[in-house]
Amino acid sequence: MKELVVISGKGGTGKTSVSASLAALARRPVVADCDVDAADLHLVLAPTVLERHEFRAGHEAVIRPEACNGCGVCFSVCRFGAVLPVSESSAGDEKQCRDCSYCVRSCSVRTNAVISELQGAAGAEKPSFWIDPTACEGCGVCVRFCPERAIDFPERICGEWMISRTRFGPMVHARLAAAAENSGKLVSTVRKEARRIAEEEGRDLILVDGPPGIGCPVIASVTGASIVLVVTEPTVSGQHDLERVLKLAKHFQIPAFVCVNKWDVNPEMAERIERTSILAGAAIAGRIRYDPGVTRAMIQEKAVVETEAPSAEDFRGVWERIGLS
Ligand code: SF4
Ligand code: SF4
Numbered sequence: 147m148k149e150l151v152v153i154s155g156k157g158g159t160g161k162t163s164v165s166a167s168l169a170a171l172a173r174r175p176v177v178a179d180c181d182v183d184a185a186d187l188h189l190v191l192a193p194t195v196l197e198r199h200e201f202r203a204g205h206e207a208v209i210r211p212e213a214c215n216g217c218g219v220c221f222s223v224c225r226f227g228a229v230l231p232v233s234e235s236s237a238g239d240e241k242q243c244r245d246c247s248y249c250v251r252s253c254s255v256r257t258n259a260v261i262s263e264l265q266g267a268a269g270a271e272k273p274s275f276w277i278d279p280t281a282c283e284g285c286g287v288c289v290r291f292c293p294e295r296a297i298d299f300p301e302r303i304c305g306e307w308m309i310s311r312t313r314f315g316p317m318v319h320a321r322l323a324a325a326a327e328n329s330g331k332l333v334s335t336v337r338k339e340a341r342r343i344a345e346e347e348g349r350d351l352i353l354v355d356g357p358p359g360i361g362c363p364v365i366a367s368v369t370g371a372s373i374v375l376v377v378t379e380p381t382v383s384g385q386h387d388l389e390r391v392l393k394l395a396k397h398f399q400i401p402a403f404v405c406v407n408k409w410d411v412n413p414e415m416a417e418r419i420e421r422t423s424i425l426a427g428a429a430i431a432g433r434i435r436y437d438p439g440v441t442r443a444m445i446q447e448k449a450v451v452e453t454e455a456p457s458a459e460d461f462r463g464v465w466e467r468i469g470l471s
Contacts, residue, residue: 147344148372148470149337153356153364156386157184160407161377163440166190166354167461169314169374170449172470175351177312178340179319180333181369182305187355192447193317201320201335202301203328204284207277211294216272220288220297228281230287230420232274280325295302296376304328307335309343316343330362337367351470359387360394368400375403375468376423380415388419392426403431405464410435431467435459 152168154161165187169177179187206230208221221229277288277297289297304326306435310317318340320332340352356367356374368374374395395402403436404423410433411415420430439455451458465471 147352149341149349149352149354149370150468150470151354151356151368151374152179152194152377153368153391154358154377155360155389155391156383157228159358159377159384159438160434161189161358162190162355163189163444164375164377164407164434164464165353165403165448167173167187167451167458168465169224169353170201170313170451171406171462171465172314172351172353174347174349175353176340176344176347176349177315177317178336178354179317179354180354180363181357182320182322182329182336182363183333183357185319185321187317188310188319190315190444190449191312191314191448193308193319195308195310197309199307200303201305201322203288203304203326203331205299206282206284206302206303207258207288208279208297208298208300209275209277209285209415210298210446211274214272214274215294215296216274217293218273218275219291220277220292221275223285223287223291223421226281226283226285228278228283229275231324232276277453278443280446293363305332307332309338309339310429315349316340318343329357330366333357333363333366340346347428364391364394365398368398369394371400372399373403373468373470375405375430375464377405377407378419379407380409382415385415385419385422389422389426392423392428396427399425399449401427402426404428405431405434405470407434409433409435432460 147429152161152165176436179185288297304323307320318336320336322329344352357363374393378384406416406419435457437455437457443450443455451461
């Protein structure tokens with residue numbers, strides 16, 4: 147079984163258009179959209195979702211107000227500014243304070259003096275605290291030190307992953323929740339499921355639309371892959387990011403192909419990029435011309451090779467040169 151991962155050193159190079167056309171040209175592929183931070187392959191493949199699964203990663207601290215004695219220990223030990231006072235005393239306050247807690251978050255010495263102040267403000271009533279889920283890093287320190295064991299530490303739901311049906315074959319894709327992390331783990335989940343489906347259904351190609359860049363989700367996308375196809379554009383930043391991503395492929399000893407999208411926008415730069423690629427040990431998969439038909443295809447929810455767009459033959463050329471047909 148082969149696994150082809152389409153990546154790019156940077157976003158906006160046309161990686162998803164290439165992935166969609168390769169999915170249309172491949173014979174019985176399983177498609178995996180591993181660009182989980184900004185998934186958009188579904189806009190072209192229009193999948194019908196068959197299964198949805200929660201994606202859980204890490205933990206988050208949650209205070210149970212009924213068990214809390216207001217001691218403020220969690221507030222003083224959290225180094226991420228995630229524990230905040232609930233200053234009900236300022237509700238309806240006509241003063242200029244908007245209760246944003248910026249001062250509390252920014253205070254580098256969350257000392258007992260601050261807590262005493264809060265206790266003073268609360269009068270006879272105990273102060274209460276809450277944990278901002280977007281600021282909590284899930285380190286568990288507050289859970290460990292809470293004298294009343296009043297802080298729960300459930301697994302965090304960071305998004306969802308889906309198994310769908312498309313006109314080209316099964317598709318595994320995902321959506322990371324806003325402000326959620328662990329996209330590398332979600333990428334690994336998507337790839338694992340795609341492989342399981344390919345094995346169960348006897349499909350011999352997994353086609354992965356990978357994330358842009360060279361960070362953790364990209365490493366999770368390419369590790370153990372058979373081939374990477376790097377889609378780049380003829381610009382200075384395109385060349386710079388291509389060099390970084392080719393180094394990554396070399397590090398993991400994965401054969402790399404390079405395709406220059408919109409090459410005719412800057413033919414000299416396109417040539418320079420191809421020379422750089424060859425020197426870095428990559429093979430040239432071809433060039434794709436600038437073509438407004440690519441955008442029209444996307445609006446129609448079609449892969450470029452499903453349309454009469456002039457560049458469709460360029461996409462076919464790329465697929466043939468990779469040699470998986
Ligand atoms: S450490 Fe525990 S008891 Fe103390 S304020 Fe925080 S949650 Fe409440
Ligand atoms: S788990 Fe860590 S980051 Fe989250 S509130 Fe507790 S101490 Fe702060």
